[in-house]
Amino acid sequence: xxxxxxxxxxxxxxxxxxxxxxxxxxxxxxxxxxxxxxxxxxxxxxxxxxxxxxxxxxxxxxxxxxxxxxxxxxxxxxxxxxxxxxxxxxxxxxxxxxxxxxxxxxxxxxxxxxxxxxxxxxxxxxxxxxxxxxxxxxxxxxxxxxxxxxxxxxxxxxxxxxxxxxxxxxxxxxxxxxxxxxxxxxxxxxxxxxxxxxxxxxxxxxxxxxxxxxxxxxxxxxxxxxxxxxxxxxxxxxxxxxxxxxxxxxxxxxxxxxxxxxxxxxxxxxxxxxxxxxxxxxxxxxxxxxxxxxxxxxxxxxxxxxxxxxxxxxxxxxx
Amino acid sequence: xxxxxxxxxxxxxxxxxxxxxxxxxxxxxxxxxxxxxxxxxxxxxxxxxxxxxxxxxxxxxxxxxxxxxxxxxxxxxxxxxxxxxxxxxxxxxxxxxxxxxxxxxxxxxxxxxxxxxxxxxxxxxxxxxxxxxxxxxxxxxxxxxxxxxxxxxxxxxxxxxxxxxxxxxxxxxxxxxxxxxxxxxxxxxxxxxxxxxxxxxxxxxxxxxxxxxxxxxxxxxxxxxxxxxxxxxxxxxxxxxxxxxxxxxxxxxxxxxxxxxxxxxxxxxxxxxxx
Numbered sequence: 001x002x003x004x005x006x007x008x009x010x011x012x013x014x015x016x017x018x019x020x021x022x023x024x025x026x027x028x029x030x031x032x033x034x035x036x037x038x039x040x041x042x043x044x045x046x047x048x049x050x051x052x053x054x055x056x057x058x059x060x061x062x063x064x065x066x067x068x069x070x071x072x073x074x075x076x077x078x079x080x081x082x083x084x085x086x087x088x089x090x091x092x093x094x095x096x097x098x099x100x101x102x103x104x105x106x107x108x109x110x111x112x113x114x115x116x117x118x119x120x121x122x123x124x125x126x127x128x129x130x131x132x133x134x135x136x137x138x139x140x141x142x143x144x145x146x147x148x149x150x151x152x153x154x155x156x157x158x159x160x161x162x163x164x165x166x167x168x169x170x171x172x173x174x175x176x177x178x179x180x181x182x183x184x185x186x187x188x189x190x191x192x193x194x195x196x197x198x199x200x201x202x203x204x205x206x207x208x209x210x211x212x213x214x215x216x217x218x219x220x221x222x223x224x225x226x227x228x229x230x231x232x233x234x235x236x237x238x239x240x241x242x243x244x245x246x247x248x249x250x251x252x253x254x255x256x257x258x259x260x261x262x263x264x265x266x267x268x269x270x271x272x273x274x275x276x277x278x279x280x281x282x283x284x285x286x287x288x289x290x291x292x293x294x295x296x297x298x299x300x301x302x303x304x305x306x307x308x309x310x311x312x313x314x315x316x317x318x319x
Numbered sequence: 320x321x322x323x324x325x326x327x328x329x330x331x332x333x334x335x336x337x338x339x340x341x342x343x344x345x346x347x348x349x350x351x352x353x354x355x356x357x358x359x360x361x362x363x364x365x366x367x368x369x370x371x372x373x374x375x376x377x378x379x380x381x382x383x384x385x386x387x388x389x390x391x392x393x394x395x396x397x398x399x400x401x402x403x404x405x406x407x408x409x410x411x412x413x414x415x416x417x418x419x420x421x422x423x424x425x426x427x428x429x430x431x432x433x434x435x436x437x438x439x440x441x442x443x444x445x446x447x448x449x450x451x452x453x454x455x456x457x458x459x460x461x462x463x464x465x466x467x468x469x470x471x472x473x474x475x476x477x478x479x480x481x482x483x484x485x486x487x488x489x490x491x492x493x494x495x496x497x498x499x500x501x502x503x504x505x506x507x508x509x510x511x512x513x514x515x516x517x518x519x520x521x522x523x524x525x526x527x528x529x530x531x532x533x534x535x536x537x538x539x540x541x542x543x544x545x546x547x548x549x550x551x552x553x554x555x556x557x558x559x560x561x562x563x564x565x566x567x568x569x570x571x572x573x574x575x576x577x578x579x580x581x582x583x584x585x586x587x588x589x590x591x592x593x594x
Contacts, residue, residue: 020436057485059325069487070511072456085466085488130365149488155491164472164512167529168522210365211473212402223478236369244521248369255367259360270520282336292336299332302358307428308381314424315377 001030007124008038011092013099020099035083035091036064036075052103059219062155066103067092072157072217094160096169098169112157112174113132117199119179123127123255124190136188146185149227151220158224160213170203174214177204182228186232197235205231206244246270255311260299322352323439324391326359326382328400330550337582338550338565340565342396342579344565345441346459348574349449353591356385356393362403365517379407383438384430392437394444397475398549398568399517401440402474405481408438428564440475441492441548441567443483451494459575461500468504468542469496470533470556472549473513484485495566496546499573506543508536514547517553526555558587 013021018296025042033041037052041048054064059078064075069083069090083089097105128136166169175300180200183189189196215223227303247270254262264283268276288299302308324344329340331454346353359382361367363375382404386393395401411418412434417513422431439447445454469492476486484491492501515529537545538561545563547553556563571581583590 071487076510083487085485163490163515163529164518164525166509166512166532167518167525169516207518207525208521209473209513209515209525210517212477213513214367215475216477216479226368226372229365229372233369233371245369247520248366251361251364252370252374253365259358260327260332261361261364261366263327263329263335267520286334289364292333296336297333304358304428308358311381311424311428312374312377312428314369315374315421318424319373319377 001032003028004084005080006033008042008089009088010042010102011090011101011268012050014094014100015101029080031081033080034076035066035068035078035080035089036284038089039075039091041304046135047108054146060296062153063196065094065155065157065160065219065273067095067160072103072161074155075155077219088152091209094156096160096162097156105156105160107156110156110173114154114176114203117172117176117180117204118196119176119183119193120188121183121186122191124188125140127188127190134236138187144205146182148220149182149185149224152182152222153220157217157219161213161217163209163211163213164207167209168203168207171207172200172202172204174228175210175222177208177231178222178224178227180204181231184231186208189247193234194240197231200231201235205235206242243270243272246272254299256309257299258299259308263310264297271290320350320352321448322354322391323394323444324354324356324389324436326362326386326393326395326400327491328362328395328397328405329371330397330400330554334586335554337552338396341565341567341571341581342394342441344576347393347400348571348576349445350456350457351449353394354389354391356382356389359385362400364373365403374405376410376417377421377424379404380411380418380423380432381428381430381539383408383436384425384432386436387433389432392439392448394439396441396548396565397548398472398474399551401438401483402422402478402481406478408434409480416465419579440483442475444493445495446491454495455498455558457568458498460573460575460594462569462592462594463500465501465503466504466541466543467501467569468507468533468537468540468545469493469509470510470514470537470545470552472547472552475548476511477552492548492566495511496569499569501569504537506539506541507533507540507542509533510536514552516551516554519555528532532554532561534559534563537561538576560588560592562586564586564590565590 005028013020056060059074059077092100093103093105100106184196205228250269251261267279367374368378509532513531515526518525546566548566553565568581
C-alpha cells in the first residue's frame with residue numbers, strides 16, 4: 001500500500017452560527033481508502049468535530065450519501081484515489097436538503113414526500129391469498145419488470161442531485177417516483193393504477209427535466225428518469241388527456257408519418273387551446289419573414305418512408 | 320478529406336433550420352466533408368419512450384446503421400440526440416441478443432447495425448476527430464475583450480457511461496473556447512443546473528425557473544455571454560437578459576465568418592462581439 005498526499009476540501013455547516021464554509025484538510029494517507037474511510041481518518045486524527053452520517057460501510061444502509069466532486073454518491077462505495085482532481089477532493093452535503101451539521105442533512109422532507117406517494121403494497125384480494133399458509137406467487141418475468149427498482153436503499157443520492165427540485169422545491173423526487181413505478185408494476189398491488197398515477201403527478205412526473213442526474217448518482221444503477229417516462233406512458237395508456245399525453249401521441253404519430261417530429265404543429269396539438277394556436281400563427285409569421293418556404297414549415301417524409309413504417313411496426317411487435 | 324455523417328435531428332427543423340447552416344459551416348471550417356444521413360429519423364427525444372421504449376432502440380440502431388452503410392461516423396450537435404443515440408449504442412454493444420433481434424428487423428431495409436460507427440458530439444468531435452492541435456490551426460482570428468461562461472448542459476456529462484469528458488471535472492469546453500481569444504468565466508452559480516428544455520411542454524413554469532438560473536449565475540460572475548454546445552439549451556435559455564450562443568457559432572466567427580453569416584443576429588437577446 002502506498003501513501004499519497006492530497007487536499008480534502010469539505011463544505012461544513014455550523015448550525016449555531018447558521019454558516020456554511022469550506023475547510024481544507026491536507027492529508028497523507030494510504031491510497032486504498034474509500035471516501036468514508038478518508039472522512040473517518042480526518043475525524044480521528046485531525047478534527048473530531050467533523051460530522052457525517054455513516055453506518056454499514058458496505059453500500060447497503062444508505063447513510064453516507066454526499067456530494068463528491070459535484071456528483072452525489074455513497075462515500076463508502078467510492079475510492080478516494082479515483083476522486084483526486086488536480087490534487088483535490090471536494091466533498092459537500094447533498095444539495096437539495098438542508099444541512100443539520102457539516103455533511104449531515106435533514107432527510108425528513110424527502111421522507112415526507114415518500115410517505116405521500118403511499119410506498120407500500122395494497123394487496124389485491126384477487127391475487128394475494130387471505131391467509132399466510134398459501135404463498136402469493138410472482139412469476140420471474142413479472143418480477144423482472146421492477147426487480148432493479150427494488151434495489152433502492154433510500155440513500156437519497158438521486159434526490160441530492162435532482163435538477164427538478166432545484167426548479168421546484170415541492171417536486172416529489174426521483175426515488176419517490178421510482179417507488180410509485182415499482183408498485184404500479186407489481187402484479188399483487190390492488191390500488192387502482194389511476195390512483196397511483198395521481199400520486200405520482202402531484203408535483204411529480206411532469207416536472208421532471210430528464211437531465212439523467214438521478215441515474216448518474218444512483219449507487220445501485222437505478223434510472224429513475226426512465227421510470228418516470230414509464231409512468232408517463234402508463235398515464236397516457238390509461239386514458240389521461242393532458243398536454244403531455246397529447247404531445248407524446250403527436251410526437252410518435254408524426255415521427256411515424258415522416259421520420260421527424262412536426263414541431264410547427266406540436267404546440268397547437270399539445271396545448272389544444274388558443275395559446276397553442278397563437279404559437280403556431282406566430283411561427284408561421286416568423287417563418288415567412290425569414291423566407292422559409294411553406295413546405296419547410298413541417299417535415300416531409302423521407303424517401304421510402306413506407307419501409308421505415310414497416311420497420312417501426314415490426315420493432316413494436318417483435319423487439 | 321475526412322468525412323462525417325450529419326445526423327438530422329429536430330434541432331435543424333422549422334424555426335431552428337439555421338442550426339443546420341451553423342454546423343455545416345462549422346464542419347467546413349474544420350476542413351471536414353460531410354454526408355447528410357437524410358433517411359435518419361428522430362432519436363425519440365425522450366418522448367417516444369412514452370409510446371414504447373423499444374422503438375427508441377429501433378430508431379437509433381437504424382440511425383447508426385445508416386451511418387455505417389455510408390462508411391462514416393455519426394455527428395450531432397444536440398446534447399440530447401447525442402445522449403440517446405450513445406445510450407442505444409451502449410445497450411446494443413453490451414447485449415448481443417438485442418443486437419441480433421434489431422438486425423433481423425433492419426435487414427428488411429438492407430441495413431445492419433455493426434457497432435463500428437462512433438457517435439460524435441461537437442465537443443468530442445473537435446477533441447478526438449479533428450484533434451485540438453488541428454482545431455487551433457484553423458482559428459483565423461481572435462474574439463477578444465469578451466468574457467464567456469461555458470455551459471455544458473446535462474446530456475454530454477450524464478449518464479456517466481456516455482459522458483464526453485470527466486463528468487466531475489470537465490475541461491473540454493474551456494479547451495475549445497480558449498483558443499478563440501475569449502476570457503473564460505468558470506465556477507459561477509448554477510453552472511451545472513439544467514436548462515429545463517425538456518419540461519417546456521410538461522411544466523412550462525419549471526422550464527422558466529430553471530432556464531434563467533445559470534444565466535443569472537453567469538451574469539453575476541461578470542460574463543458577457545454564455546456559450547453552450549447544445550442547440551436545445553440555446554433555445555431554452557435565449558431571450559433572457561444574459562445572452563447565450565452556441566459554441567459552433569463562436570468558432571465560425573473565429574474562423575472568419577461574420578456574426579450574421581452564422582446567424583448570431585437571430586438571437587432573441589442581442590449579442591455584440593468585438594472583432
